[in-house]
Amino acid sequence: MFEAWLGRMGAPVALLGVVGLIAFFAFPYDLGFLTRILIMMIFVLSIDLVLGYGGIATLGQAAMYGTGAYAAGLFAVHISANPLLGLLIGAGAGAGVAFLSGLIVLRAHGLGLLMLTIAVAQILHEIANKARVVTGGADGLSGIRMAPLFGRWHFDFIGQTGYLYALAVLVLVMVFLRALCVAPLGLTARGIHESPVRMAAIGVPVYGRRVLIYTIAGGLAGLAGALSAQVTALVSLQVFSFSLSAEAVVMLILGGTGRLWGAIFGTAIFMVIHHLAATADPYNWLFVIGILLLGVVYFIPGGLMGVRQRLRILFGGQG
Amino acid sequence: MIRPKLFMALLAGVVLLASGAVAPAGADVIKVGVIAPFSGPFAIWGKQFQDGITVYQAQHGTQVDGQTVEFLYRDSGGPNPDVAKSLAQELLVRERVDYLGGFVFTPNALAVAPLIDQSQTPTVIFNAATSAINARSPFFLRTGFTLWQVSVPMAQWAYDQGLRAVATSVSDYGPGLDAEAAFASAFQARGGVVVDAIRMPLSSTDFAPFMQRIKASGADAVFGFLPAGPPTYAFTKAYNDAGLRAAGIGFLGTGETDETTLDALGDAALGLNTAYHYSAAHPSSVNKAFINALALHDPRAVANMASVGAYDGAHLIYEMVAAAKRDGPGAVAAAKGLAWESPRGPVLIDPETRHITQNVYIRVVDKDATGRLFNREFATIEAQPDHGWNR
Numbered sequence: 001m002f003e004a005w006l007g008r009m010g011a012p013v014a015l016l017g018v019v020g021l022i023a024f025f026a027f028p029y030d031l032g033f034l035t036r037i038l039i040m041m042i043f044v045l046s047i048d049l050v051l052g053y054g055g056i057a058t059l060g061q062a063a064m065y066g067t068g069a070y071a072a073g074l075f076a077v078h079i080s081a082n083p084l085l086g087l088l089i090g091a092g093a094g095a096g097v098a099f100l101s102g103l104i105v106l107r108a109h110g111l112g113l114l115m116l117t118i119a120v121a122q123i124l125h126e127i128a129n130k131a132r133v134v135t136g137g138a139d140g141l142s143g144i145r146m147a148p149l150f151g152r153w154h155f156d157f158i159g160q161t162g163y164l165y166a167l168a169v170l171v172l173v174m175v176f177l178r179a180l181c182v183a184p185l186g187l188t189a190r191g192i193h194e195s196p197v198r199m200a201a202i203g204v205p206v207y208g209r210r211v212l213i214y215t216i217a218g219g220l221a222g223l224a225g226a227l228s229a230q231v232t233a234l235v236s237l238q239v240f241s242f243s244l245s246a247e248a249v250v251m252l253i254l255g256g257t258g259r260l261w262g263a264i265f266g267t268a269i270f271m272v273i274h275h276l277a278a279t280a281d282p283y284n285w286l287f288v289i290g291i292l293l294l295g296v297v298y299f300i301p302g303g304l305m306g307v308r309q310r311l312r313i314l315f316g317g318q319g
Numbered sequence: 320m321i322r323p324k325l326f327m328a329l330l331a332g333v334v335l336l337a338s339g340a341v342a343p344a345g346a347d348v349i350k351v352g353v354i355a356p357f358s359g360p361f362a363i364w365g366k367q368f369q370d371g372i373t374v375y376q377a378q379h380g381t382q383v384d385g386q387t388v389e390f391l392y393r394d395s396g397g398p399n400p401d402v403a404k405s406l407a408q409e410l411l412v413r414e415r416v417d418y419l420g421g422f423v424f425t426p427n428a429l430a431v432a433p434l435i436d437q438s439q440t441p442t443v444i445f446n447a448a449t450s451a452i453n454a455r456s457p458f459f460l461r462t463g464f465t466l467w468q469v470s471v472p473m474a475q476w477a478y479d480q481g482l483r484a485v486a487t488s489v490s491d492y493g494p495g496l497d498a499e500a501a502f503a504s505a506f507q508a509r510g511g512v513v514v515d516a517i518r519m520p521l522s523s524t525d526f527a528p529f530m531q532r533i534k535a536s537g538a539d540a541v542f543g544f545l546p547a548g549p550p551t552y553a554f555t556k557a558y559n560d561a562g563l564r565a566a567g568i569g570f571l572g573t574g575e576t577d578e579t580t581l582d583a584l585g586d587a588a589l590g591l592n593t594a595y596h597y598s599a600a601h602p603s604s605v606n607k608a609f610i611n612a613l614a615l616h617d618p619r620a621v622a623n624m625a626s627v628g629a630y631d632g633a634h635l636i637y638e639m640v641a642a643a644k645r646d647g648p649g650a651v652a653a654a655k656g657l658a659w660e661s662p663r664g665p666v667l668i669d670p671e672t673r674h675i676t677q678n679v680y681i682r683v684v685d686k687d688a689t690g691r692l693f694n695r696e697f698a699t700i701e702a703q704p705d706h707g708w709n710r
Contacts, residue, residue: 032408036401131494138493139449140400140426157437158412159405232401233433236426243397282357282365282394 013174016264020167023197024160031159037271038166042173044248044255044263046220049177051249052258053186055193056106059305060117061126061221063101064094066239068222069229070128073141076230083165087226094222095215097124097255102214106207118242125240129133140236144229155231162231169227175219177260180216189213193258204287254296256303265304343689347639348387352404352410354431355421357394357444363579363625364423365394368445370438370620371629374612375637383640386447390633391416395423404477406545407431411438417645418443420632425493425606432456439647441654443635445628448494450707453673458647460654462631462666464624466494466544467707469573470501470617472679472700473594477540479573485511485571486538488529490545491518498544498573501707514538521546526554533568540569550577552584559587576684578623581692588692589682596677597624597663598694600687606662622662631661631675635668667702674705 021036043065050056071093072086097120098105105116128135135141148154153161180186188209192198200206229235238244247270255266273292277285300306353372357365372390381387390540391414393406403422410416413435417444419435420430428447432455435442444452444461453459477485487502489495495518503513515536533541541563545551558570572593581588599610599622609630613620619624635654642653655670667676681698 030409030410030415032405036405132493132496137496138398138425139451140398140429142426142429142432142455157434159408159409209421232404232430234400234404234426234430236398236400238398238400238426278358278394282392283362284358285394287356 008055009177012261013171013178014053014264015061016174017167020170024163024167028158032129033165033271035159035166035231035277036165036228037268038163038170039224040248040251040271041264041267042166042170043221043224043258044251044267045173045177046217046224046253047248047252048257048260048263049180049189049217049220049251051215052262053181053189053193054210054211054217055115055189056214058117059114059249060119060121060240061217061248062240062245063117063121064218064221065225065228065244066124066128066235067097068094068225069235069239070101070135070141070225071222072226073144073235074134074228076144077141081145083146083182083230086146086230086242087169087223089262090226090229091219091223094225095219098218098221099215102218106210108213117247121240121242121245125237128237128240135235135237138237139268140234141229142234143231144162146230146233146237155233159231166227166231169223173223174264177220181256181260185304186214232268238315250293252303254303259305260304262303262305269304323599323632330680339458340348340402347385348389349383349418349645350410350414350416351388351390351418351420351636352407352414352416353421354395354406354410354427355392355418355423356396357392360398361397361423363450364446365392365421366404367579367621367623367625368421368629370613370617371445372633374609374616374626374628375633377616378608378612379634379637383637384644386640386644388637388640390420390595395421395653398424398426400426403427404430404434407434411440416440416602418636418639418646420629420636421445428459429455432459435459441636441639441650442646443632445632446625450498450674450705450710451710453705457673458651460635460651460668462675464677465674465705466497466573467501467710468674468677468680468703468705469594469596469693470498470542470544471505471575471706472703473542473571473681474502474505474511474698476594476681476698477542477569478506478511481512481538482569484514484536484538485540485542486515486533486536487513487517487534487542487544488517489543489549490521490523492521492546492679494546495521495544497707498542500710502542505706511602519545521550523550524553524580527561527614528559530557530563534561534563534566538568540571542571544573545575547574547577547580551580552587555584555587555591564590569632574624576682576694578621578694579625581684581694584684584692586692593682593684593694594679594700595624595682595694596679597627598680598696599623600664600695601680602696603660603662603664605660605700609662610660628661631663631666634661663704664699668690669704672705672708674708676702676704679703 068090072090075089101120251266251270256262277288355365395403422444435458446463489499570591639650643649659668664678679700680696682694685695
């Protein structure tokens with residue numbers, strides 16, 4: 001029983017790790033870019049948990065990402081340069097902000113909720129801007145020097161350590177999320193997504209569960225922010241920006257909401273196409289992204305993860 | 320559940336695409352990576368940079384001592400330090416560039432400091448204007464300006480004109496606060512009084528209340544700093560509408576009347592005083608040649624501080640290539656103390672700060688014979704260093 005579960009859970013995630021390692025050896029010159037993809041994947045996964053599983057409409061997940069980034073950055077500058085401790089601090093800070101803001105914003109629904117999530121990120125953005133002495137304001141928080149990972153691997157120039165570090169964190173996050181999704185909490189979240197009224201009727205504390213999901217996702221977003229701060233060694237106000245939240249939601253929709261692999265694929269495809277188009281034509285690449293998104297939303301509304309299903313329907317099989 | 324094989328094939332395909340074709344670096348090609356915004360709201364910067372570099376190459380050829388100099392452009396969008404850093408990594412590791420250039424935003428420049436330290440890559444900043452940047456790496460050089468560099472002469476000139484009470488009114492973000500601090504320190508050092516220091520939220524669109532406050536403060540003039548673009552239009556319009564001009568309260572600025580925004584400002588800008596390091600109307604043969612070459616390259620192109628920053632950046636890189644080829648530390652050493660005649664006037668790379676020492680001109684917005692607005696330089700404050708270096 002347990003072994004079967006492990007096989008079902010573990011195999012695809014192990015594959016993710018293997019593909020990540022292949023990419024490591026296949027593209028030794030693009031590790032900086034690939035690391036950004038991995039970090040963004042964790043961030044998009046956190047949005048998937050909130051939006052896709054919990055059904056909580058959000059355009060302000062950057063609030064937690066940014067908090068995690070600043071927390072990890074400040075921790076590295078002032079207290080300890082240990083990367084793993086920094087990650088924990090970042091995740092904890094993200095979860096803390098998500099919990100506190102979640103208590104308030106999750107009282108609202110629909111557009112009101114959407115507005116409140118944006119508002120939280122904006123408020124934090126302004127705080128970070130004003131607290132120039134602490135955060136460096138618009139110049140960014142600099143002076144982050146990470147200690148070697150496990151006291152052995154330095155964060156090197158080419159980005160090898162940073163890449164493997166981010167890959168390991170992503171794989172762990174994926175294992176955690178796959179377990180969470182089949183655990184009672186994950187199933188409850190799905191139920192609340194489908195019908196909050198019915199879930200309340202069968203005795204589920206809907207509000208409490210939503211806050212819990214929001215907090216867990218906030219922790220993951222904080223983790224992604226902390227990784228970004230450690231790998232980039234600089235935190236800018238951009239971590240709280242609306243465009244970061246919005247772009248991540250676009251990636252999720254591209255891949256398919258409510259599926260973990262949707263977040264992985266959507267992020268990879270969006271960022272790779274973005275990168276290639278922006279390199280080929282620095283001026284007009286946004287057209288390519290726009291057309292891609294239009295195409296996906298019109299022809300495969302379930303996102304790229306829905307392609308197989310659509311094809312099956314198209315060719316006369318059952319969906 | 321997706322099949323593992325399919326998943327593997329898809330991801331492998333995606334990553335394969337990402338790598339693109341690895342261009343072989345010829346032995347006699349020296350590559351320069353330019354990181355700047357080419358898309359989004361700041362895309363104009365990338366265009367101006369590229370124009371400046373293209374014009375320089377059109378005038379001076381693409382060869383330096385038998386070495387071809389090739390520029391590669393990468394889009395950083397807005398202030399995205401993580402993007403800027405990974406672009407720099409890609410340029411340094413994969414494209415094997417020997418020089419970096421560009422940079423509009425301070426965080427983007429700061430993010431690459433550890434990289435260029437390790438790779439010993441001379442990096443020429445065309446714009447990012449915080450004084451602290453050059454202190455972060457000995458491989459940073461700058462051909463732009465700093466807010467201290469232009470605000471201090473502005474304050475000194477204002478005092479010399481007999482102004483004793485000035486209100487400062489700046490956008491509430493990093494560069495605005497720098498401008499405020501620079502102006503206030505220089506003005507007070509001479510004996511002037513800053514009667515009010517107003518910090519306007521960056522998203523302000525209605526400036527009438529600030530204008531009333533300035534009027535009520537009893538100031539002889541207002542020193543303003545806002546990011547170029549719509550806020551500047553609204554600010555100058557409010558300055559006229561609220562009757563500050565009519566009341567004889569002077570306007571002191573820096574880059575507000577930049578050539579790219581001047582036409583949009585319209586006649587409301589006439590008579591505004593600014594202190595800046597470059598005007599497209601600078602009367603010199605070098606500038607004329609630059610303007611003509613730019614018009615030849617693209618008739619709609621505008622010469623401004625960004626295009627001239629990139630033009631001089633390209634010159635500095637050519638000089639470094641001529642002196643030291645691929646030797647980074649040697650190139651920086653050769654650049655120190657280098658002096659030349661730029662379209663903006665005589666310039667010099669300060670050996671200590673690696674920042675450009677240049678004339679700052681006091682200008683007034685005027686109309687030329689054809690009715691177009693331009694910045695007429697009428698006073699020159701010579702050889703200004705980066706006054707913010709030791710702050």
